[in-house]
Amino acid sequence: MTPEPVVTGREEVSAVTEVVDRGREYVRRHPRAALETVGRQVIMGGQAIRHLIADIVSGRFPFGEFVHQAAFMVKTSYVPTVAVALPVSATLSIQFGLLAGQVGATSLAGAASGLAVIRQSAPLVTALLLAAAVGSAICADLGSRAIREEIDALEVMGVSALRRLVVPRLAAGILVAMALTGFSCFIGFLAGYLFNVYVQDGTPGSFMATFSSFATEGDLYLAMVKAAVFGTIVTVVACEKGLNAKGGPAGVANAVNATVVASIILLMVVNVGFTEMYTILFPRTTL
Template sequence: MTFTATDITGWGRGYLRRHPIASLDTVGSQFVLGVRAVQYLITDIVKGRFVFREFVQQAAFMVKTSYVPTIAVALPISATLSIQFGLIAGQVGASSLAGAASGLAVIRQAAPVVTAMLLAAAVGSAICADLGSRTIREEIDAMTVMGVEVIHRLVVPRVAAGVVVAVGLTGLSAFVGFIAGYLFDVYVQGGTPGSFVATFSSFATIGDMYLAVVKAVVFGLIVTVVACQKGLSTKGGPSGVADSVNAAVVASIVLLMVVNVGFTEIYTLLFPREAL
């Protein structure tokens, strides 16, 4: 079977339409939806039109869905970090610094990333499935015809709930991770309790917690916006809902990883760590 230049050119144009260009369109739609959701959130709160009941329901659902998996994942990750940093510190003769290293890793990286990934897997998939089901049943179109603003009614409460829950779960994950690292270092690796706490307090700053909170806000916004956009753009019946859920989870995790690298690099450049 031979291919002509026309066939190759047509395939290339089709590939660009199916993948890079379609991806850019999707990212653009998510960015626009995110900006509008934040804008409407602020104006709704100022004007007293915020759908508080929907916000509470969504927040309660998100907490119920994700707090147990967050704790379950934070424990082994913190123990793994404690093992690795303890081994490295022991090899260079700085075992007393294991507490600072593992504690900072949990607060600055593990806590917000673990929380965001579990939100994407548990909460984001549920949001996408809910909105996707409403879309294929033409409920979204019916709301638009009746003059109900979909972003105000459905997207804004979910975005607000996602941000609030992400901040709370990040704090919970950081606390659980620090306690797990402390217990593992002291009772399994034979570390000194005072040394663990002292080195952590010497290296950690309030800026590390600020970084974790900012990450949590941005990650919660990313997860909910991506899930809402994928759900509202669902096509193809029930199978389309499954495809949208899968795409929402994958896209959220990829965006989270990219944004996390950017945040970490910018913070390191703007606030370099000073030596003791």
């Protein structure tokens, strides 16, 4: 039998020291790396929006690539959006219906569930699915091009990768996010109505009356603004991570993972900010 290796106390101490040193190095370098990444994303987002406006005005916008990317995004995300919007809306309807019944305000179930879907559920569900499905696909596409040095080849030939690759994806991401948010609002409202009427024994007239009494055009405007901002965040983060991917296929996989995580965190933070600002600026329209 082969004797088992004996680990001395000195080797254990050296291993612990190495782990501690690596932890300190990570803590020291991570904030700087995070700030650099955020800075690159902010700069890329500003330049992409500026080029988008300039190219549309000057007639140089690549509409063919835009249509192709928009079709790809819709094909990738519309089925998951519907599949997630239905159970989320049904869950909100059930919870608000139970809460309204406990406080004796069953007539407000329609308003509460409907507003929750329009203000929060629809834009957030759409954004999360865009980050998971579309953002990861964009990052994988651009990352694979980056490691094959196609991006460098474009720059050498005098073709701006930002205007050729990022700008049409940004426009498509904004448009698709807004369209899917509107579709998700309809699906969510329909699911809440059906559950309230046919499962919770609510009345159709009460549901529609309370919803129309509390819901305003500002709620839909808020959802559309959220969708445009969320689509911009997802697209810019995915493009920045993909264009800066390094280290071969493993680097692309790490970039895709970082895209999804960073996008979801940013979406949650921005959603909280939008909700608080809307509540402060328009207090009379809140429920």
